Amino acid sequence: MVATLVVSSRGLGRLQQILAAGKGASTSCAVLWRRGYSSQQEQVSHKVDLPIEMESPYKEPPKRCLLCGINVDYKNVQLLSQFVSPHTGRIYGRHITGLCGRKQKEISKAIKRAHVTGFMPVVYKDPTFLNDPKICDIRHPE
Amino acid sequence: MQRPEMASALKRTIEALMERGAVVRNLENLGERSLPYKISKHNQDHRRGGYFLVDFDGPSTIVSTMLDHLGRDVDVIRPTFLKHPVPKTEECSGIIPVNYEDKLYTKKK
Numbered sequence: 299m300v301a302t303l304v305v306s307s308r309g310l311g312r313l314q315q316i317l318a319a320g321k322g323a324s325t326s327c328a329v330l331w332r333r334g335y336s337s338q339q340e341q342v343s344h345k346v347d348l349p350i351e352m353e354s355p356y357k358e359p360p361k362r363c364l365l366c367g368i369n370v371d372y373k374n375v376q377l378l379s380q381f382v383s384p385h386t387g388r389i390y391g392r393h394i395t396g397l398c399g400r401k402q403k404e405i406s407k408a409i410k411r412a413h414v415t416g417f418m419p420v421v422y423k424d425p426t427f428l429n430d431p432k433i434c435d436i437r438h439p440e
Numbered sequence: 441m442q443r444p445e446m447a448s449a450l451k452r453t454i455e456a457l458m459e460r461g462a463v464v465r466n467l468e469n470l471g472e473r474s475l476p477y478k479i480s481k482h483n484q485d486h487r488r489g490g491y492f493l494v495d496f497d498g499p500s501t502i503v504s505t506m507l508d509h510l511g512r513d514v515d516v517i518r519p520t521f522l523k524h525p526v527p528k529t530e531e532c533s534g535i536i537p538v539n540y541e542d543k544l545y546t547k548k549k
Binding site: 359360361362363366367371373398400411414415416417418419420421424 | 470475476477479489491517518520522525532533534535536
């Protein structure tokens, strides 16, 4: 709709100014309205920002005992002698050897088998294995 | 013990095994060494001996008869029969830390 105005030549410039201002105001009003709508859209997608659930990256790998992955055999007298007292030939307990449950049982079964089958001495440690690297230290268990 | 005597003793035991229906797979010589302790058998004290390992497949009833037979053999000091070691699943997951707080109180109600 075009407003028909009888404009005198003197007020023409003024009218143009008013029209221009009016147009600018209307456009700025439209922009503001658009901005408001877009901010509402941003609030909807805000939930994507929450932390993702995952396993702790700082988790250490589980501790492994000395014999993890090593096959225990009753014929391997040197290995078995490392878990036996040099003075009495007694088998060291779990708190001294530091082995996990399975391996401690395997070692103790293998030692008893070696005693019976005549591979390992019972009441003392074989003298040839006395200078082996010490795994079990009685004075500082664990 | 001299070699021919040892060889004849081994031959005897393996033939006895095969008589009772065993299939001998392998025979290993683990060497001759001094025994870890003095073994007295057949009115004699032994301090040195030869170790042999016989791999065989056979019925489970063979064990008692063979122990009887080898007990009477003068050349055999300590006969032993063991099962084949079964290779276990190698999934050693390491030492799992035990939660002692849970163990302190019983779950019974």
